[in-house]
Every structure is written in C-alpha cells, then in structure tokens.
Amino acid sequence: MSIKTDFNENAVLIEHLIKGEEKAFMFLIDSYHKKLHTYALTLIGNYSIAQDIVQNVFLKVWKNRKRLNSNLLISSFLYKSVYNEFINEYHKNKKVIILQQQYYDSLSEVMEEVxxxxxxxxxxxxxxxxxxxxxxxxxxxxxxxxxxxxxxxxxxxxxxxxxxxxxxxxxxxxxxxxxxxxxxxxxxxxxxxxxxxxxx
CATH class of the missing domain: 1.10.10.10 (Winged helix-like DNA-binding domain superfamily/Winged helix DNA-binding domain)
Structure with missing residues (x-):
C-alpha cells in the first residue's frame, strides 16, 4: 500500500515541485488560487487583471520550479510574487494606483506573527x-x-x-x-x- 504524500508540509511540497510533479503543482493551485486572487483584487481592483496576475504567478512558478529554494516559505513567496506582478502591471499600464511598498511587507509580517x-x-x-x-x-x-x-x-x-x-x-x-x-x-x-x- 502506497503512502500518500502530504503536500501540506511546506518542504515536501517544494521538493516535489522541484522534481516537476504535476500533482504537487495542482495542489499548489488548488490551495492558493482563490487566496491569491483575493489579494490581487485588493491591489488592482479589477477582476480580470487580478486573474491574469495570479495565472502569471503560477506559470512562472512552474517554469522556474528547479530554481526554488527548499527552505522557501511557499505562502510568503506566492504573495510576494503577486505583489511583484502587480507592480509590473502598474508600470505597463501606467494606471493611477496608490502604491504602498509597506503593504506587502506588513502582509508577510502579519501572516507570521498575528x-x-x-x-x-x-x-x-x-x-x-x-x-x-x-x-x-x-x-x-x-x-x-x-x-x-x-x-x-x-x-x-x-x-x-x-x-x-x-x-x-x-x-x-x-x-x-x-x-x-x-x-x-x-x-x-x-x-x-x-x-x-x-x-x-
């Protein structure tokens, strides 16, 4: 009887992502897509653009999976990636958006310390x-x-x-x-x- 892999363990999830296992990637998407879209939506205020931002983040994670650090905290990494995509979107479209660099910093801090x-x-x-x-x-x-x-x-x-x-x-x-x-x-x-x- 095979033992089911526990992707809830951060290190395990990253290990299997690095190996290119699609089950690990699908678990990542299922676990974080809605959360990241909510975050992106609060930043950009546009449903479709927020969706594009999140999709880009997941695509880049998969494309660069072999470069992931095994000690990485995947949740913080994903939120930071969404924020960076938001910044790119801002520069690309020159939208009138109030940018607050401390927004992501405080998010990471709160996630770990609240x-x-x-x-x-x-x-x-x-x-x-x-x-x-x-x-x-x-x-x-x-x-x-x-x-x-x-x-x-x-x-x-x-x-x-x-x-x-x-x-x-x-x-x-x-x-x-x-x-x-x-x-x-x-x-x-x-x-x-x-x-x-x-x-x-």
Missing part, C-alpha cells in the same frame, strides 16, 4: 463591516467569500450579468477597506483565506 486573540478581534471588525454593506452588495459578497461561489455562479443565481457581480464585489471591497483603514488592509486579505461567519 496571534489568535488579535485575529479574532479583527475578524469581528470585518464581520461587522460586512453586515453594514448595502443589501445587494452584501448578499453577493457573502455568496462569493463565505459560500465560495464563482462570479458566473452568482450571476446565474441572481440572473444578473457577471459584470454586475464584479462591480458589486469591487464596491464591497472598496467600502470595507475604506472603513477599516490602512491598518487592517493586510488582515482583511488573510481573513478571507478562511470562512468568516456572517449572517445572511
């Missing part, structure tokens, strides 16, 4: 702000972030266009980020890696 008590407090703050969203905006946001529905699924559920869903999601992000302020932007990203208990 304690459970602080996490719970900030989670409650985010939850309260979600409850204050306009009704339509709140429902769409919850279906996406709590229930895990895709934009296409939400558009079919409410019989609205995908563009409308994208607009409502962008509106929700903008409202919550403005309410929480700069101090909580990175925490906001991390919270959506897990389910947030928000009442319908």
């Amino acid at each position: 304690d459970i008590e602080t996490y719970e407090i900030l989670s409650s703050l985010v939850t309260e702000e979600i409850k204050k969203l306009p009704p339509k905006c709140q429902k769409i946001f919850i279906l996406s972030k709590k229930e895990g529905l895709t934009y296409n699924e939400i558009s079919e559920y409410y019989n609205i266009s995908v563009k409308t869903v994208e607009a409502q999601m962008s509106k929700a992000y903008t409202i919550i980020r403005n309410k929480l302020g700069d101090k909580y932007k990175t925490i906001f990203i991390i919270l959506f890696e897990k389910n947030i208990n928000v009442l319908h």
